[in-house]
Amino acid sequence: xxxxxxxxxxxxxxxxxxxxxxxxxxxxxGFFNFAYGDFFTLGxxxxxxFLAIFPDLGTFxxxxxxxxxxxxxxxxxxxxxxxxxxxxxxxxxxxxxxGVTSLFMSLASLGVSFILxxxxxxxxxxxxxxxxxxxxxxxxxxxxxxxxxxxxFILICVLFLVAxxxxxxxxxxxGKSLRxxxxxxxxxxxxxxxxSRVIMxxxxxxxxxxxxxxxxxxxxxxxxxxxxxxFMITLFVAVIMGGIGSFWGAxxxxxxxxxxxxxxxxxxxxxxxxxxxxANISVYKPAIAFIFxxxxxxxxxxxLFGKPKFNLKQ
Amino acid sequence: xxILEVQSLVAGYGAQDVLFDVSISIKPGEIxxxxxxxGAGKSTLxxxxxxxxxxxxxxxxxxxxxxxxxxxxxxxxxxVSWVPQDDKVFPTMTIKENxxxxxxxxxxxxxxxxxxxxxxxxxxxDRMKQLAGSLSGGQRQMLAIARALMTRPDLxxxxxxxxxxxxxxxxxxxxxxxxxxxxxxxxxxxVTQSLDAVKLSDKGYLLSAGLIKFEEKTDSFLANPxxxxxxxxxxxxxxx
Amino acid sequence: MVNYFxxxxxxxxxxxxxxxxxxxxxxxxxxxNFGIGAFYMLGAYSSAILTSSPSADYxxxxxxxxxxxxxxxxxxxxxxxxxxxxxxxxxxxxxxxIALLAIQETLFxxxxxxxxxxxxxxxxxxxxxxxxxxxxxQNYVYFYAVVSIGVMVLVYFAIERAVNSPWGRVLRGIRxxxxxxxxxxxxxxxxxxxxxVFSSIIMGVAGALYVHYTGFVSPQVFSPLMSTxxxxxxxxxxxxxxxxxxxxxxxxVWAVWIGSDFISDMVPASMATQIGFIRMLxxxxxxxxxxxxxxxxxxxxxxxxxxxxxxxEEY
Numbered sequence: 001x002x003x004x005x006x007x008x009x010x011x012x013x014x015x016x017x018x019x020x021x022x023x024x025x026x027x028x029x030g031f032f033n034f035a036y037g038d039f040f041t042l043g044x045x046x047x048x049x050f051l052a053i054f055p056d057l058g059t060f061x062x063x064x065x066x067x068x069x070x071x072x073x074x075x076x077x078x079x080x081x082x083x084x085x086x087x088x089x090x091x092x093x094x095x096x097x098x099g100v101t102s103l104f105m106s107l108a109s110l111g112v113s114f115i116l117x118x119x120x121x122x123x124x125x126x127x128x129x130x131x132x133x134x135x136x137x138x139x140x141x142x143x144x145x146x147x148x149x150x151x152x153f154i155l156i157c158v159l160f161l162v163a164x165x166x167x168x169x170x171x172x173x174x175g176k177s178l179r180x181x182x183x184x185x186x187x188x189x190x191x192x193x194x195x196s197r198v199i200m201x202x203x204x205x206x207x208x209x210x211x212x213x214x215x216x217x218x219x220x221x222x223x224x225x226x227x228x229x230x231f232m233i234t235l236f237v238a239v240i241m242g243g244i245g246s247f248w249g250a251x252x253x254x255x256x257x258x259x260x261x262x263x264x265x266x267x268x269x270x271x272x273x274x275x276x277x278x279a280n281i282s283v284y285k286p287a288i289a290f291i292f293x294x295x296x297x298x299x300x301x302x303x304l305f306g307k308p309k310f311n312l313k314q
Numbered sequence: 315x316x317i318l319e320v321q322s323l324v325a326g327y328g329a330q331d332v333l334f335d336v337s338i339s340i341k342p343g344e345i346x347x348x349x350x351x352x353g354a355g356k357s358t359l360x361x362x363x364x365x366x367x368x369x370x371x372x373x374x375x376x377x378x379x380x381x382x383x384x385x386x387x388x389x390x391x392x393x394v395s396w397v398p399q400d401d402k403v404f405p406t407m408t409i410k411e412n413x414x415x416x417x418x419x420x421x422x423x424x425x426x427x428x429x430x431x432x433x434x435x436x437x438x439x440d441r442m443k444q445l446a447g448s449l450s451g452g453q454r455q456m457l458a459i460a461r462a463l464m465t466r467p468d469l470x471x472x473x474x475x476x477x478x479x480x481x482x483x484x485x486x487x488x489x490x491x492x493x494x495x496x497x498x499x500x501x502x503x504x505v506t507q508s509l510d511a512v513k514l515s516d517k518g519y520l521l522s523a524g525l526i527k528f529e530e531k532t533d534s535f536l537a538n539p540x541x542x543x544x545x546x547x548x549x550x551x552x553x554x
Numbered sequence: 555m556v557n558y559f560x561x562x563x564x565x566x567x568x569x570x571x572x573x574x575x576x577x578x579x580x581x582x583x584x585x586x587n588f589g590i591g592a593f594y595m596l597g598a599y600s601s602a603i604l605t606s607s608p609s610a611d612y613x614x615x616x617x618x619x620x621x622x623x624x625x626x627x628x629x630x631x632x633x634x635x636x637x638x639x640x641x642x643x644x645x646x647x648x649x650x651x652i653a654l655l656a657i658q659e660t661l662f663x664x665x666x667x668x669x670x671x672x673x674x675x676x677x678x679x680x681x682x683x684x685x686x687x688x689x690x691x692q693n694y695v696y697f698y699a700v701v702s703i704g705v706m707v708l709v710y711f712a713i714e715r716a717v718n719s720p721w722g723r724v725l726r727g728i729r730x731x732x733x734x735x736x737x738x739x740x741x742x743x744x745x746x747x748x749x750x751v752f753s754s755i756i757m758g759v760a761g762a763l764y765v766h767y768t769g770f771v772s773p774q775v776f777s778p779l780m781s782t783x784x785x786x787x788x789x790x791x792x793x794x795x796x797x798x799x800x801x802x803x804x805x806x807v808w809a810v811w812i813g814s815d816f817i818s819d820m821v822p823a824s825m826a827t828q829i830g831f832i833r834m835l836x837x838x839x840x841x842x843x844x845x846x847x848x849x850x851x852x853x854x855x856x857x858x859x860x861x862x863x864x865x866x867e868e869y
Contacts, residue, residue: 026648031648032647032648032649032651032652091842091846094846095845095846098846098849100845100849102647102648103584103586103647103648104845104849106586106648106651107586107786107790107841107845108841108842108845108846110783110786110841111787111838111839111840111841111842111845112838112842113838114783114834114835114837114838114841115835115838115839115842116838117834117838118831118832118834118835118838119835121828121831121834122828122831122832122835125827126827126831173414173418176407176411176414176415177415177418179404179406179407179411180404180407180411180415180418183404183405183406183407184401184403184404184405186366186386186398186401187398187401187402187403187404188404188415189366189385189386189387190364190366190386190387190390190395190396190398191387191390191415191416191418191419191461192387192390192391192418192419192465193387193415193418194385194387233652233655233656233659236652237652237656240649240652280667283663283666283667284660284663284667286656286659286660286663287656287659287660287663289656290653290656290657290659290660293653293656294641294653297641297644297645297649298641298644301644
């Protein structure tokens with residue numbers, strides 16, 4: 001039971017990292033970016049590439065990685081930002097200038113997603129890869145809680161990032177301007193904010209989150225070129241459930257989906273085993289999230305904390 | 315020397331023209347009001363000056379320089395602040411943050427500017443941490459003007475500042491607008507339907523169906539039969 | 555070689571049917587359905603289970619005639635679409651796309667894992683191929699090309715007829731301005747549901763036609779890429795909201811997709827695996843470049859589809 005809860009919290013915290021970036025992006029850019037999941041993948045594989053370049057500086061006690069990993073993650077996050085800005089320059093900026101509708105922007109982002117995924121497949125191949133082949137054992141942390149040290153690291157890392165994003169949005173001038181644009185686009189422009197600058201900062205924040213989030217996801221599971229694409233649906237579900245543009249909504253929805261997904265599938269699996277049924281329920285973990293979002297949207301169409309302007313029911 | 319010169323402006327939405335040949339001028343430190351019935355194109359005029367809508371032809375000169383083909387954010391940085399009629403604040407941000415966003419183009423410390431606007435609008439001072447979305451209509455209007463004043467603009471564009479306010483608040487608001495020009499030496503362009511707002515201004519324009527019908531100093535403006543026709547329904551003027 | 559060309563025609567025809575059905579939803583009604591593959595898959599599996607010979611591994615193999623299989627595919631796809639329409643059509647735009655994508659993924663998981671029903675990843679064999687006795691296996695493709703293209707032409711006329719009727723005008727009204735259409739007294743959700751169900755039935759039939767062509771079905775062919783996004787590329791490239799355009803798009807995109815098989819024959823075996831991903835890159839590029847240069851697609855119908863592409867002028 002506690003094991004399920006803990007793995008749910010870990011899964012939920014990774015969803016949170018992705019969903020916070022995605023909710024910000026959907027809100028400010030004004031379209032559903034289907035390429036976001038693949039930027040997640042890019043972050044994970046970028047770290048893998050930088051890991052191979054750098055000399056091994058040994059591992060931290062208890063963890064499966066060391067300083068090399070930290071440097072690799074930072075560089076990979078920066079690289080993800082660079083690639084995002086490049087794609088914005090090549091595609092999305094032009095489309096914005098053309099005045100294309102948000103649905104067509106989404107469709108274009110689908111094309112970008114395929115381009116990016118194809119490149120990742122071509123460069124790294126379709127094989128499953130790992131940062132470290134070591135098998136880690138869970139350690140007892142007292143109070144009946146046992147988890148891998150890697151997982152503890154992921155949790156701390158996510159907490160740190162969430163706090164950073166919160167600080168950025170709440171206390172820095174640029175962060176506040178992002179919130180201002182999300183509140184009232186025309187007034188923000190009339191107050192002197194350049195849309196191009198705001199969009200650039202949105203890409204930067206989302207790129208950093210995707211880079212680090214992708215790596216954390218890679219540490220927790222494994223790397224394959226479709227990981228981000230498959231993860232994206234869950235991220236979107238968290239964004240829609242939390243309400244587009246809501247920081248707290250993304251966080252609460254991300255944690256809920258993570259914990260509920262693990263708990264429900266785990267408990268059903270236990271039940272099936274107890275009843276000696278041949279069933280593999282854990283494969284349906286993503287489906288739990290979908291059921292959630294349908295229920296939430298039927299009850300509260302703009303999501304848990306959404307602004308009324310994003311009433312999805314219209 | 316006029317601070318703002320609008321010359322034979324034509325503008326509209328889509329295929330529809332709303333303004334035909336509008337010319338107005340404002341001197342520094344002056345309050346100028348444009349009145350007209352609904353749909354006359356008053357808000358459109360301000361949006362064109364603020365750079366939100368691109369005009370079809372005509373010229374807008376601010377301190378002798380053209381504002382055509384300038385983005386809204388650049389117009390703000392040149393010293394023109396616009397207060398829209400609807401959606402005039404950032405609702406999920408606090409009053410303080412709204413003021414900070416108004417001063418987005420100001421580098422460095424802005425506590426002096428905040429103090430300055432709090433002298434004009436003392437109602438805002440104690441509520442700095444309150445969300446703008448939770449303010450009443452009058453407070454919202456004050457915050458919106460205060461936000462626009464943060465850059466110490468040379469020209470303030472006010473879109474219906476007294477619409478929807480209770481009568482006593484209207485007078486308070488008008489006094490505060492007069493105080494703005496006195497303290498900050500900003501010129502103010504008010505578009506309004508209220509004749510009270512005209513009384514405080516130096517000059518009035520009558521805008522009707524996208525055309526400037528009449529331009530005069532305030533006293534003779536209020537005495538004009540066209541204005542009376544528009545606002546007192548004509549009968550009053552013929553009977554008296 | 556000729557054989558190869560005709561097998562291209564069969565698949566292009568089937569994709570043409572899918573593209574026409576998607577165009578009905580997206581081009582004429584404005585529904586961003588990212589889950590069309592689900593209905594294709596439902597049709598394929600329904601017909602497969604109804605018509606294949608009995609098996610011990612899974613339910614069914616009812617051995618029914620092919621026509622009943624196709625009818626069953628249409629009914630099942632339509633029924634599921636009808637049931638899904640109630641929660642899904644509460645959403646619009648991006649969220650609708652996500653919901654349908656999620657539904658497709660869930661159904662895909664079910665088909666892959668519930669082997670009592672679908673025989674899992676092993677797939678279902680022994681699905682009857684109609685009139686196979688009259689042809690040698692090599693020549694069967696000629697016959698089926700005629701079937702596939704013929705059905706596509708039928709669907710084309712049916713959809714043209716539908717969208718040019720008063721009913722189709724309401725759909726276009728919904729796409730252009732839903733609020734206005736509601737105001738004029740139309741129950742938009744009902745019209746959208748009808749369009750959604752009607753095109754899902756067509757997709758189900760396309761799926762059934764596919765399994766009776768190959769005689770075999772397994773989950774792999776219904777991956778979101780092959781069953782959903784490829785069709786999206788076809789519609790976008792060909793011309794959203796233009797039925798002749800989307801057929802052109804289907805033939806073009808499928809030619810690019812298949813054409814890379816020739817390239818993979820020419821390059822060394824070590825590179826052959828990469829080719830699959832290079833064509834993914836290709837179609838991605840084709841899609842983005844189309845949207846950048848000709849957002850209305852290759853064949854355009856002026857004015858009928860403006861609102862879907864371009865934002866209203868900013869106020």
